[in-house]
Amino acid sequence: MIQLQGLTFRREDRLILQGVDLNVNPGEHWTLLGRNGCGKSTILEIITGYQFPTSGTVDVLGERYGQVDVREMRKRIGYISPALIEKMTLRDPVWEIVASGAFAFLRFYVEIEAEVRERAFAELERVGLRHLAEQPFGTLSQGERKKALLARTMMASPELLILDEPCAGLDLFEREKFLATLSDLSSRSLSMLYVTHHIEEIIPMVTHVALMAEGRILSAGPKKEVLTAERLKEAYDLPIEIRWKDERPWIEVGKVTSK
Numbered sequence: 269m270i271q272l273q274g275l276t277f278r279r280e281d282r283l284i285l286q287g288v289d290l291n292v293n294p295g296e297h298w299t300l301l302g303r304n305g306c307g308k309s310t311i312l313e314i315i316t317g318y319q320f321p322t323s324g325t326v327d328v329l330g331e332r333y334g335q336v337d338v339r340e341m342r343k344r345i346g347y348i349s350p351a352l353i354e355k356m357t358l359r360d361p362v363w364e365i366v367a368s369g370a371f372a373f374l375r376f377y378v379e380i381e382a383e384v385r386e387r388a389f390a391e392l393e394r395v396g397l398r399h400l401a402e403q404p405f406g407t408l409s410q411g412e413r414k415k416a417l418l419a420r421t422m423m424a425s426p427e428l429l430i431l432d433e434p435c436a437g438l439d440l441f442e443r444e445k446f447l448a449t450l451s452d453l454s455s456r457s458l459s460m461l462y463v464t465h466h467i468e469e470i471i472p473m474v475t476h477v478a479l480m481a482e483g484r485i486l487s488a489g490p491k492k493e494v495l496t497a498e499r500l501k502e503a504y505d506l507p508i509e510i511r512w513k514d515e516r517p518w519i520e521v522g523k524v525t526s527k
């Protein structure tokens with residue numbers, strides 16, 4: 269699904285990615301973890317074709333970047349990022365926002381076909397938001413907005429789903445509901461790449477984890493091999509313990525001083 273080889277990304281005199289290798293195979297769902305500024309979003313932007321690496325190769329869904337039209341690739345990739353949420357028009361009804369996901373644009377200026385409208389309602393039903401379909405997008409709670417965007421992404425039947433901190437700003441209830449909605453999607457044949465700061469968001473459907481630090485992958489592989497106290501200590505430079513409960517990891521942090 270995704271093969272990144274020897275990726276570097278330089279901006280001015282800073283090396284933001286320093287030789288990143290990552291292989292995501294069909295049927296795998298990955299979480300990318302690491303401290304602020306370690307390069308997670310940059311990797312997502314390279315995979316979605318919004319940034320181009322300084323060196324290295326990017327193969328996504330069988331296509332080599334540089335030899336393919338990235339706009340065509342984006343139709344095959346669902347991407348939810350904080351920037352996308354900001355681009356939505358708050359007064360548009362929720363179902364129109366969802367329906368626009370069937371096309372490569374953000375807003376409709378023509379009448380929407382009945383078939384597309386019906387699909388938008390079906391996707392809203394699937395994420396439990398059917399009752400809010402006619403409401404302006406701007407009146408939704410943060411959690412509902414995230415679910416509506418997930419429904420929007422599904423309109424294009426993506427083969428790959430890329431999520432950049434989708435649970436940021438959600439309360440416990442909204443977060444757990446969003447994660448449950450995401451779990452329900454695992455029956456569809458798609459692979460997921462999920463960036464988060466919260467290890468407890470690694471739900472059972474996640475199969476693999478990549479831990480990053482300072483533009484490098486420290487460790488990548490099956491989640492239980494990567495999510496060990498030692499590796500997390502190295503990535504976060506903190507005394508960390510990890511416990512698994514019902515196939516989800518939970519973190520305990522030891523005493524930390526300000527210096």
Ligand SMILES: Nc1ncnc2c1ncn2[C@@H]1O[C@H](COP(=O)(O)OP(=O)(O)OP(=O)(O)O)[C@@H](O)[C@H]1O
Binds near residue numbers: 284303305306307311
């Ligand atoms: N176009 C750019 N020009 C200059 N610096 C950039 C550019 N894009 C990213 N950076 C820098 O690269 C580093 C990595 O950014 P990135 O957003 O990938 O990190 P991140 O791991 O997603 O961080 P966070 O967890 O805080 O969202 C940051 O220090 C950022 O300031």
